[in-house]
Amino acid sequence: MGWDGDGVLAGRYRNLGLIGQGGMGAVWRAHDIDLDREVAVKELRVPAQVADQERRVWYARMEREARAAARLRHTGIVTIYDRVMGDDGRPWIVMELVRGRSLDQLLAERKTLPPSQVAAIGLAMLDALSAAHAQGIVHRDVKPANVLLEGDRVLLTDFGIAALEGDVTITRSGMVLGTPAYMSPEQVEGKSVTPASDLWSLAASLYAAVEGRRPFDGPSHGAVFVAIATRRPPAPRCGGPLAEALNGLLRKDPDERLSPAQVRDLLNAVLHPTAETAADVGPPVPHRPPRTALLHPPTSDIPLRRHRTALVRAALLWAALAVVAFLAGPWKDTKTTPPIELLSEESIILLLPAVVAFIVMCGLWFLPHRPALVLILVFAILGGLHLETLSVYAHHRSGGIPVIEPNVGFEISWVLGALALMFAFTAANPSLAGRVAVPSARHALLAMAVLVEGLVALVWVVPVYELAGSGLDLDSDHNGPLIAPLMLLGLIWLGTQAFIWSSRLRAEFSRR
16 A cells, blocks of 8 residues: 555545655655645655665554554654555554654754753653653664754644564574664663653754764764764863753763753753752753754744635635636627637637636636645646737737726736735745845835735736736726726735734734
8 A cells, every 4th residue: 555546545544745755754744635634744765775664664663653643642652643554564554744854954054053952852851751761662773863942832743663662572693783873871871761861862863962072983883883882072162051951961871961850951951041040959850952043033923824725725716716716707809709609710729728628627626735836837728829820819900919998807917917926925924934034124114015916916917017018008098997997906905915914013003
């Protein structure tokens, strides 16, 4: 069992595209048809030349991941929704879709992070690991690639080699379970793995984030193993409580490592330098992971995410109405002949693009998660329809393509097309905003985008006709009914977008 001919898994999960892949697997974005939500589907890919015994080991490893993560309920752990078993015994894991990036990807871009952000990430990871350890689950592969960042959330994923109390260990001679650079000394030496092993890997990951290099590295796996087992890592340059936490966890003997409570106190001290530690004030208070907004824009700063489907479908409705109005509305210079009649008289085949356009828009109705694609196709449909009609119109006249004087049907189509593009732009802007982490840069980008988008939406017809070598007679005294609604739309666009993207205006409105 896998993706069928229609790109559906198990009759329920429709493939929406590849998120990422590695040597042994891939993660896909999919739509859960039954529950109408987007999910992530993890597929295990084992090379064809792998022996059956090893193939069964990898299948068992993925089964272990599903069982391990399914036992956990924590905001810092990616939720497992379902497991689908293929005909070949290969499991597929359906899980929560995280709309963000990994810590590894962030470090590849920024190299290092400020100590406060590293401490915030560390506290969230510590909470997730503590929840797993409380259920008797040791992750065994904590590393930056398995730490996902989504707005305010820091999530731990990939429990593929997790050890569960009472389970038979899955291993074989020569197999390395874990990522060498972040493995604990006891893992390297083949000893028992405990929660303290995860804390070592947590420290190694935080060390890489704040120092810009791994605590142990080498030209080969063997060299890394030797360094982990015999050497001390370079002293962290960050200093302070964060360095103390890293040094306290990167101790060879698991019994000598800091406890989770001690690590939590030190990381909190990084975020609140003047605060007393829990040892000074008595029993610890419940911990709330701090915001990590500088890593990725929080959801509250990017409105309309929940309304994307409605916006995309509204854009498609306006576009369909614009097409109908254009085809049915006669041009003044064609003796009241509407374009649909003009096209059909020339050749019935010329109506095929309009039919295809409606079919495409019906298909886009079920792709609200692709607002950029909808925007591009809506513009292409509207512009292509006008260009086709112009070419036929020129064929019926001598002297080439004339200057067009808009009529009522044409004007209605223009305004409806502008509305369609405005809704499509509004649906696409949250994705644009999500790519910029710094609030000031995000606001500047959106301000520029809103102005450009509004101009494009209002005058979208003009470049189409200029491209065709025609023109539009907009200076006529009869064009008041067209100019007025376009100006009104422009004002509404600016006011609406300012309200949407200004948290201050929204807060003031809510207060009143």
